Amino acid sequence: MKNPTSYLFYAIIFIVVFLIVWIGKESFTQPGVNDLDLEFEEMAFYRNENNTGPVIRVYAVYAADTSWAVLKEYGELMPHTKYGNTKVYFFDSKENSPKRTFPEEPYFEGEYQQYCIAKYEKSSMGDVTFVKYPFRDSERNSN
Incomplete structure (x- = not known):
């Protein structure tokens, strides 16, 4: 069985990657x-x-x-x-x-x-x- 801290580590990495992608998308799709x-x-x-x-x-x-x-x-x-x-x-x-x-x-x-x-x-x-x-x-x- 895996250590619970590794699940937390992967969850945090997933959230950080998701936020980077979301902020990048919002930055390049502003209305004009x-x-x-x-x-x-x-x-x-x-x-x-x-x-x-x-x-x-x-x-x-x-x-x-x-x-x-x-x-x-x-x-x-x-x-x-x-x-x-x-x-x-x-x-x-x-x-x-x-x-x-x-x-x-x-x-x-x-x-x-x-x-x-x-x-x-x-x-x-x-x-x-x-x-x-x-x-x-x-x-x-x-x-």
Whole structure:
């Protein structure tokens, strides 16, 4: 008959191997923007080169549809740095999406503002705002 401590040893080894496999699987199967139901295409991106202060990221993204929940989820999946600011502007047309973004507001050429269907922003303190039609005052609606 085997020693009971050997059973305990093998049980502990089994549990450790199981946890390593489970943690490894979870690490490599995180959800991303490619898992969303809509077609997205990043048209322009700006990130300042200041790594010692607040990191500012500005994205101009084409979205094939205006599913507000999916647009907000896309914004939540974008990179964000503590004490940084991430802004994602969504456009419903590739042709009417900016091809360049800039470090200062309005972050892209004014001619594209009328085509912006939503804006997602995560502030330096982690506060999230999602605004539908951010440049159309009569249709402004925050969630």
